[in-house]
Amino acid sequence: MPSGVANRKVISQSQVTLLQQWGYFMGSENVTPPTGGPSGSRKKSSRNAIIAIVVVVILIAAGLTAYELTRTGKSSQQSITVGTLYAGSGSFALSSGYQLAGLKYWINQTNANGGLMLNSAGKKLPLKLVTYNDQSSTATAQTEYTNLITTNHVNILVSDFGSTLTAPAVAIAQEHHQLLFDPTASSPGFFTATNPYIVDLSILVSSQWPLVLAHYIISQKSNITRVAILYLDQAFTTAQAQTLDSALVAAGITPVYYQSTSASSAAEYSTLLQSINATHPQAVLNFGYDTNDIAFFQALNANSMHFNFVFTIYAGLEYAVLNKQTPAGSLNYTYTYASPPDVQYSNVNLGPTTSSFVNSWTSAYGSGPNFNNIAGYNAGLLIGKTIETAGSLNQTALRQAANKLSGNTTTLEGPFVLNTTSGAQLGMPMDVMQYQPTSTGLRPVVIYPTDLATGTAVYPAPSVALSGGSPAAVSGPLMQAQPASQSFLNQQAFTSESMAAPVQVRFR
Amino acid sequence: MSLFVDAFVTSMLYAAFFSLAALGLNLVFGVMRIVNLAHGEFLVMGSYLAIALAIHYGFNPVLSLAVVVPLFFAIGLLLYYPLVPRLQRSDDPEMSSFILFFGVSFAMEGLAVQFFGNNYQEMNYALFRPLHLNLLNSTVPTAWVVTAAVSVAAIVAVYLYLYRTGLGLKTRALMINRDEAMANGVNINRVSAVAFGFSIALAAAAGSFSSLISYPTSPSIGDTFTLISFAIIIIGALGNPLATVLGAVVFAYAYGYTDIYLPNWSSIVPFIILIAVILARPQGLLGRKAREF
Numbered sequence: 179m180p181s182g183v184a185n186r187k188v189i190s191q192s193q194v195t196l197l198q199q200w201g202y203f204m205g206s207e208n209v210t211p212p213t214g215g216p217s218g219s220r221k222k223s224s225r226n227a228i229i230a231i232v233v234v235v236i237l238i239a240a241g242l243t244a245y246e247l248t249r250t251g252k253s254s255q256q257s258i259t260v261g262t263l264y265a266g267s268g269s270f271a272l273s274s275g276y277q278l279a280g281l282k283y284w285i286n287q288t289n290a291n292g293g294l295m296l297n298s299a300g301k302k303l304p305l306k307l308v309t310y311n312d313q314s315s316t317a318t319a320q321t322e323y324t325n326l327i328t329t330n331h332v333n334i335l336v337s338d339f340g341s342t343l344t345a346p347a348v349a350i351a352q353e354h355h356q357l358l359f360d361p362t363a364s365s366p367g368f369f370t371a372t373n374p375y376i377v378d379l380s381i382l383v384s385s386q387w388p389l390v391l392a393h394y395i396i397s398q399k400s401n402i403t404r405v406a407i408l409y410l411d412q413a414f415t416t417a418q419a420q421t422l423d424s425a426l427v428a429a430g431i432t433p434v435y436y437q438s439t440s441a442s443s444a445a446e447y448s449t450l451l452q453s454i455n456a457t458h459p460q461a462v463l464n465f466g467y468d469t470n471d472i473a474f475f476q477a478l479n480a481n482s483m484h485f486n487f488v489f490t491i492y493a494g495l496e497y498a499v500l501n502k503q504t505p506a507g508s509l510n511y512t513y514t515y516a517s518p519p520d521v522q523y524s525n526v527n528l529g530p531t532t533s534s535f536v537n538s539w540t541s542a543y544g545s546g547p548n549f550n551n552i553a554g555y556n557a558g559l560l561i562g563k564t565i566e567t568a569g570s571l572n573q574t575a576l577r578q579a580a581n582k583l584s585g586n587t588t589t590l591e592g593p594f595v596l597n598t599t600s601g602a603q604l605g606m607p608m609d610v611m612q613y614q615p616t617s618t619g620l621r622p623v624v625i626y627p628t629d630l631a632t633g634t635a636v637y638p639a640p641s642v643a644l645s646g647g648s649p650a651a652v653s654g655p656l657m658q659a660q661p662a663s664q665s666f667l668n669q670q671a672f673t674s675e676s677m678a679a680p681v682q683v684r685f686r
Numbered sequence: 687m688s689l690f691v692d693a694f695v696t697s698m699l700y701a702a703f704f705s706l707a708a709l710g711l712n713l714v715f716g717v718m719r720i721v722n723l724a725h726g727e728f729l730v731m732g733s734y735l736a737i738a739l740a741i742h743y744g745f746n747p748v749l750s751l752a753v754v755v756p757l758f759f760a761i762g763l764l765l766y767y768p769l770v771p772r773l774q775r776s777d778d779p780e781m782s783s784f785i786l787f788f789g790v791s792f793a794m795e796g797l798a799v800q801f802f803g804n805n806y807q808e809m810n811y812a813l814f815r816p817l818h819l820n821l822l823n824s825t826v827p828t829a830w831v832v833t834a835a836v837s838v839a840a841i842v843a844v845y846l847y848l849y850r851t852g853l854g855l856k857t858r859a860l861m862i863n864r865d866e867a868m869a870n871g872v873n874i875n876r877v878s879a880v881a882f883g884f885s886i887a888l889a890a891a892a893g894s895f896s897s898l899i900s901y902p903t904s905p906s907i908g909d910t911f912t913l914i915s916f917a918i919i920i921i922g923a924l925g926n927p928l929a930t931v932l933g934a935v936v937f938a939y940a941y942g943y944t945d946i947y948l949p950n951w952s953s954i955v956p957f958i959i960l961i962a963v964i965l966a967r968p969q970g971l972l973g974r975k976a977r978e979f
Binding site for chain 1: 805818900904
């Protein structure tokens with residue numbers, strides 16, 4: 179039983195007792211008022227005084243007990259409850275499922291090792307996971323985040339995937355003084371000096387993502403001056419588009435097309451691509467989530483369009499899904515962010531190296547992890563270390579412990595560097611890579627920054643005669659590969675398929 | 687210029703699809719004076735069925751019409767008898783239908799969430815080969831052209847039903863004057879039930895193609911289709927099924943051009959035109975003809 183729960187119970191019983199006594203006291207006066215006479219009045223007063231003393235004594239005893247339990251932490255705490263949400267369906271279902279799978283992998287691994295050491299309990303405690311399905315709905319998420327805090331009394335609150343589904347949690351966590359462990363939400367607006375109840379664990383704050391990309395495009399100014407930027411009107415993607423736009427404009431490259439959209443289908447992207455095509459861009463950058471990227475590539479294919487440079491976020495983050503659900507050849511020469519597992523970290527001081535994790539995950543599930551699997555696992559690693567460093571489940575102490583880890587911790591996802599005032603993540607950089615076709619499949623080649631590059635970019639991208647649809651997509655709808663909501667707690671469903679070709683890795 | 691032509695061609699194809707999407711709604715209003723606010727939900731259900739047929743049996747959506755249309759026609763007939771006659775006995779059938787179908791739409795959306803989840807689903811363009819066609823020097827997905835062609839065929843079929851069949855004649859009689867039609871021996875329930883069945887079937891047929899040319903299918907997208915359909919029939923003329931085509935052309939061109947030139951305005955401009963039409967011609971662009979069947 180978490181200490182907070184125990185305390186609440188004691189206080190609650192006292193309050194009930196007090197209310198009962200008070201109600202009786204008030205009731206007795208109302209129903210049977212003093213009948214008059216000095217003797218009767220004195221008798222009544224003395225009885226009331228005794229009741230009042232008893233109530234005060236009970237309250238003091240309850241308070242002292244609660245204080246002692248809090249101080250020592252040696253309550254009936256038998257486990258550490260981790261609460262999170264997942265999207266069983268909707269536009270974030272895939273990514274959310276991947277993140278949850280990574281987190282569950284860490285929980286299972288930790289429990290297999292006896293749990294997490296909690297100094298205040300004086301022993302290792304197992305982790306207990308509580309989840310609710312928000313169905314990609316922010317309204318549902320709002321209710322369920324509140325339930326996790328007020329009904330389940332979770333010790334550790336972890337947000338669902340991405341900025342959209344994390345947004346409702348930020349204010350709720352702050353209101354309840356509960357630290358929000360944020361695996362993959364990176365909207366800059368979440369992180370302020372006035373809110374100490376959030377910490378970004380596994381993802382660079384989104385406004386910083388395209389910095390390396392912007393430098394790369396600027397470095398190619400002799401070839402690329404006409405840039406088209408299309409972005410989804412969500413915090414995560416808008417922040418990236420704004421950063422890229424500002425950086426390019428400052429370097430004298432004013433995008434010829436800069437457009438937000440709420441498009442999610444190939445049909446909607448088709449008309450947007452017509453507009454983009456009319457601007458004759460030398461580079462097209464589409465900032466969206468996985469479903470947007472899939473629709474974008476479907477529309478490119480259906481409209482028979484080809485651009486010399488195409489960048490999307492999820493080509494790299496969820497390669498296997500994109501490769502499976504887009505027409506064959508769509509990802510050829512596509513640019514994307516370079517992140518684990520394509521980028522591998524070997525000099526880690528917390529948890530396994532990237533390659534070691536990839537191996538253990540692959541042997542567990544039969545296919546390699548993707549970025550969001552790793553982000554979920556990485557969040558777990560850092561949560562565990564934060565709890566052990568704090569030595570208690572006090573939410574303020576947990577945030578201070580996270581700050582202590584900042585700057586001196588490197589995990590399979592890279593350096594963990596927090597803005598210790600706001601909780602934003604400044605480590606885990608996003609470089610630029612391009613998928614280049616080989617005889618054995620697509621090869622991810624890191625192309626920028628040059629000192630870390632594993633190859634050079636192919637520009638302009640050769641036009642590829644596309645077959646018109648991947649085998650999986652020809653006879654079925656776009657979302658066919660999405661796991662059904664009923665199977666969402668099945669970890670196996672969240673594993674990604676292995677890469678089409680051996681991954682060319684870069685070690686830091 | 688190329689972009690302008692692209693927008694023209696795209697809007698033309700949209701117009702055909704939107705006509706099909708809204709046609710059933712206007713048919714029901716014209717015959718029964720009831721507003722089916724669950725129209726979009728029936729469209730979504732048709733879409734889910736077509737997608738399921740594509741997944742499990744590899745059905746092309748054109749082929750799936752052979753299942754979708756009869757099935758939803760039957761559903762329409764079955765729903766008619768417990769719902770519509772009661773509404774028409776009420777003091778204000780239009781308002782009562784508004785409220786009743788508002789509830790039906792919520793119930794259907796909830797059921798869709800239960801059965802299909804909130805996932806976006808869509809047909810794959812690759813179901814049609816070649817993938818794209820050249821139309822007036824504009825390259826468009828073949829799926830859009832097929833969608834438009836099926837829509838035009840459905841509109842022609844409705845026209846032939848209304849103007850070339852005995853039941854169609856009775857349907858038009860009901861649209862013009864219900865009491866006189868009844869006095870002349872028209873079986874109101876039979877004619878209305880068939881019209882209601884057609885309406886639901888047309889919505890479901892539109893749904894079979896909706897994810898190919900407009901929004902991806904999800905439980906909540908039904909409201910959007912109801913709203914678009916409602917706007918189209920108001921622009922054209924309430925109660926006149928064939929005025930729907932004109933309403934759809936106006937709506938589609940407003941939507942198509944803004945979608946290409948000002949994407950963020952594409953969901954606003956068509957409704958500004960709707961307001962303008964209501965202010966200028968409250969009866970709709972073909973409003974007078976609505977009573978001249």
